[in-house]
Amino acid sequence: MDQKRQIRIKDIAQRANVSIGTVDRVLHNRGEVSEETRETVMRIIKELDYHPNVMARALASKKKLLFATLLPTPLSREGYWTKPAAGIKKRITELRQFGISHESFTYSQNHPLDFVAKAEQILSLHPDGVVLAPFFSRESLLFIARLKEGNVPFVFIDSNIPDQGQLAYFGQNSYRCGMLSARLLSLLTPGRGSLLILHYAKEMEHQNHLVQREMGFYEWYRKNQPDRQVRTFEISIDDLNASHVKLKELYEEYRPEGIFVTSSKVYLAARTIGEYGLHNIRLIGHDLLPENKKFLTVGIVDFLICQRPEEQGYDAVNALFQGVVHKLPVREYNYAPIEIITRENLEFYHEFK
């Protein structure tokens, strides 16, 4: 039973023969302290292993901090990007007591100029920290340069641009993710029939995650089943009808034993399979969207690969808080666990609360 009482700045002040105001000054590096007293105070802080009382600090502080976030706009009320946003919101709510406020911005994944406009709005707010999904590299780099000018710390989420001075990155290792999908689809298709990789997307140019997943997938088969027939196709999501027809045609031509959809759009493939009654296809995709769960339950989807997207958002905000407010060191690379969801364990992955 820990009985050692907390060390207070008062204790430090007494030992150093100074006032608590002076201790506070060296604690926060805000100068106006002679080098000599600074050193003795620092020494005593070390000796006594002082740790500030976070609650007293928060209670007394009038400092208000503003965090801004810039994520893609969810494609629907249940789209993928609602999940990181939910995690962000949760942590922000918890941090309100610590004087953190939040401005949320989203941008269209099809319009780099929208990203630029929102970035501009964020800069005009002079935030104290930014969480950012740097979907468009070029535009992100310009934004980042401005943030660095203003000494605004920032955290990347979902995508990463290495060595840009980010406080941290939270996201997925899509390549390894693709390898896992390959392994699982291999288990599901003992007949060694042909496989399809499907990208349901508008344009692949900015879809680095999907490409990485595809590459990991191929790499696994190259290593483990080099003779296996694997083919990649892109299916546009502009015209849902056309996308059904397209998959139907691919089915007729290749009679695949298994299909890997590189994104949360796996429900589109599942719809086609269900509607046309395409038989004997094992199907793997991503993310716990409600419709994906439904197809998992009825058995059209076999596995969903997930990456705790809510947690990524929650942790990104938390990293900003720990780094900016508590000046704690923050780990730079933070890959989310790659989770395997199937009919048998689905019910235990609840909604994020």
Next chain:
Amino acid sequence: MDQKRQIRIKDIAQRANVSIGTVDRVLHNRGEVSEETRETVMRIIKELDYHPNVMARALASKKKLLFATLLPTPLSREGYWTKPAAGIKKRITELRQFGISHESFTYSQNHPLDFVAKAEQILSLHPDGVVLAPFFSRESLLFIARLKEGNVPFVFIDSNIPDQGQLAYFGQNSYRCGMLSARLLSLLTPGRGSLLILHYAKEMEHQNHLVQREMGFYEWYRKNQPDRQVRTFEISIDDLNASHVKLKELYEEYRPEGIFVTSSKVYLAARTIGEYGLHNIRLIGHDLLPENKKFLTVGIVDFLICQRPEEQGYDAVNALFQGVVHKLPVREYNYAPIEIITRENLEFYHEFK
């Protein structure tokens, strides 16, 4: 950007024309308030949607609470029970600032009397809350009766005894867990060869989880592959040498295509398979112990099923805190997600920090 300032007891006191002391009295139901003023104050609290400032409360409060925990002693420095203990420790550390202290007790899984003795010690401390793994039902019920006498709230972890007035239960659904293992082992064994279920344990009497896993496993095969040969055996862990020989004999007799070990002791089966060079056996077991990870990496173990044991400990303490300190409602049943770990996603399941 939320601009509405926080409502303080001072604001309530002003509107009710009373002092803040009186507001505090009704807030904490500690009587000495006339029914009339109580009602007006309550009304205003509702109207203004008052929420206490947790940090001011914690800072001002001199109340120290003691939580006690009673878990099985880990069988080794890396045994399963180190993990819930780690989660407990983490949350306790975070809560120290809120005046929570902690006394930790562990008991031998082979000695009910040890459990009884430790329970007695806990009672003599008059704790304000208890986290308890009720491994021995009879002895647990006696302990619980005493806790209820003293109005000490308690939370179950790992095992549950329904309807005992526990604040909450955190654990696993072992039956569903067994079904998942069955499904995965089925994918791994397309040859439809025979399967073994192995209980590595001292006595099965108290091993409810292992039995539940076995039952779920059988249920899955009954539904999906009723012709499949599945047999269960117990292997003693008292004599490791004898356990090797035993598995070797089972192998010779049944030539199983797959083995399901119902506990974290899967590394014992893996050792036998490795040392005797038993071929073509797919192997599934439980929990991310270091040795299990090693066998997963080298490919002797195919899947490990896990249940976030650290999180169970963390959440159990947190439930106690939310229920006891903040008087918040707590969800009673809390099943951990059943996680599937394999070579391809192992590296992203870090140590609990």
Next chain:
DNA sequence: CTGAAAGCGCTTACAG
């Protein structure tokens, strides 16, 4: 039954 005051550990002006 009620109020006024001290204090929790810190931050923030302000005075010197």
Next chain:
DNA sequence: CTGAAAGCGCTTACAG
């Protein structure tokens, strides 16, 4: 460069 004082929102004796 340094100290003393007020105050953050709450709890805890204590006085009446």
